[in-house]
Amino acid sequence: MLALHGFPMSPNTRRVRLALEEVGAPYEFVAVDLMTGAHRSDAYKELNPTMRVPVLVDGDYRLWESNACLHYLAERFPEKGLLPEGARGRGLVSQWVFMNAAHLSPAVAHVFAHSIRLPEEQRIPKMVENGRIEIDRCLGPLDARLSTREFVVDKFGVADLSIAPTLGYAPMLGIDLSRFPHVAAWMARVQARESWQRIYG
Ligand SMILES: N[C@@H](CCC(=O)N[C@@H](CS)C(=O)NCC(=O)O)C(=O)O
Secondary structure (H helix, E strand, O other), rough: OEEEEEOOOOOHHHHHHHHHHHHOOEEEEEEHHHHHHHHHHHHHHHOOOOOOEEEEEEOOOOEOOOOHHHHHHHHHHHHOOOOOOOOHHHEEEHHHHHHHHHHHHHHHHHHHHHHHHHHHOOOHHHHHHHHHHHHHHHHHHHHHHHOOOOOOOOEEEEEEHHHHHHHOOOOOOOOHHEEEEEEEHHHHHHHHHHHHHHOOO
């Protein structure tokens, strides 16, 4: 059976949980408590030497980096159609997943850290300001993309599973999606799915 080691509230963990729900494979969720430093234990380091969540375990195979886990699950359960056929469609999936992993997700993480997570004396307002600029820089093109289609790359799949959890805490972080109406409408479509209801509900 598959197992996912992760922190329940973590967007990176939730990204993979959503994919597991979408493929419908039975899996065990193993909670890793970031608050008590469980991700720094020797046992956990055996699973993920970078000491981050999540980690997907499939028999003797272990995989970390949440977006890599999405691709693995899509390829392991090809009948679920989470990746398009053909080089062009897959290239577009990679484009949006890398944009999320390299730019959008770190920017959202900086806004979260420097406005909520860190003790006040460690917060750097410029990090929040720069983070918001970077978020807008990503959401503008995403909004344009979603103005002509229901999901990021035609059918619901890996690109949606990658980006939507990054925006899961947008209201709490003061990220006003009404400025990006097509992104807001797409988020509502993703949030209406059974998988989202099960993980975020
Ligand atoms: N790029 C990684 C990021 C993983 C990540 O940063 N996870 C956070 C929780 S959302 C974490 O483990 N933080 C603990 C730490 O950095 O010490 C992925 O997509 O899996």
